[in-house]
Amino acid sequence: MMTNHGNRLTQGQFSYLPDLSDEQITLQIKYALKNGWAVNIEYTDDPHPRNTYWEMFGNPMFDLKDPAGILMEIKECRKTFPNHYIRVTAFDSTHGWEAPRMSYIVNRPEKEPGFRLTREERGGRTQGYTIQSYASDRPEGERY
């Protein structure tokens, strides 16, 4: 983590950039809507990179024409979970894709303590590695 100043979680698009402003988020949503992708809002307080299934905030939003409604939900989600990670995903349902096409973080906890690296000695002088978020020592909902 020495190379990641401030221990900022870097998952999904734009995560090496400064946090997106609401205006920039709006433009990204616009792009997704233009492509006909359904936009979802998801949150979690378990930042482990293998935790791919975050909780959904409300239902996926199909058939929207304008980003304003989604931004409204993002703000609602931030109000409910001010210290969780919140991300926006855009799902492409066209045959052959059926997968998320975009995913980016739109809210993060104020303090991100980062990850502990644990080394494990194994037989035959092999070494196992694993990481664990310092935050996830505490129970769900009390982590940040």
Added chain:
Amino acid sequence: MGETDIQAEKPDLTAPGDDAPVDLDAEFQDSHIQEILDKLDRELVGLKPVKTRIREIAALLLIDRLRRKFELVSETPTLHMCFTGNPGTGKTTVAMRMGEILKRLGYVREGHLVTVTRDDLVGQYIGHTAPKTKEVIKKAMGGVLFIDEAYYLYKPENERDYGAESIEILLQVMENNRDDLVVILAGYKDKMDRFFQSNPGMRSRVAHHIDFPDYSPGELMDIGELMLEEQKYQFSKAGAEAFREYISLRVTLEHFANARSIRNALDRARLRQANRLFAKRGSPLKKADLMTIESEDIRASRVFVEGRLDAKLNEAPEQP
């Protein structure tokens, strides 16, 4: 959205001075609003008070736009509306046009119309209504939310009705998201008046109350001819005469739904015309025959024969 907002925030070095001439004409040309108003005039018969009000709203928004160029900041005008009138007087049709007009004037971003009734907004159990209403609102953002028969949202006889919750959310959005969507409520006049009486919050958020008058027999005839023309049909001379008579009889019968009754009558006339032509098969047929509605296609209606409505299509109240 973004661009204009940014400009409004930082001091605009190019803002014209106090004495700079105001080119209202150029702005008007630019918006292409005249095209839409003309189209409205052409494609919708009558509706004088409605067209006048639309013209007024267009003028307001245009001036608002000009004022902003001079940095004369005022609140975005409230454009939520209420359309009252009997069935088939063109409320839905005008609402659709409204979206287009508001888009041209830069007041809504997309200009689409989302039409809903109580069932789309109000849920069946606790906790069902809010997400349902919000989902509809999100879909309508950037355009126009059209709530037909809005008074069914409010059921005074049942104080635990979930409709009140939906109204509450709508009120909030109508106040806080004026830049994001325009709400149009529609319904019959007397019921709508009662609805507003019990929901003063709603009343105060609706800036424009527009009443759609019933059409005169002459206007109904014009509407009929317009509808035929759009579908590449025409009346023969006797056919037109028969339809004029049909209208004068039809308006006195029950379930009369203005322009919609005209549309339905013409649909049935087309059916009879097709049958008439089919029965004569073998004899030579010209393009004009395929296009023409004859007197007998009209006069076979029960409105003439028995003085009552045609069966089947009219057993249920007329649907859109």
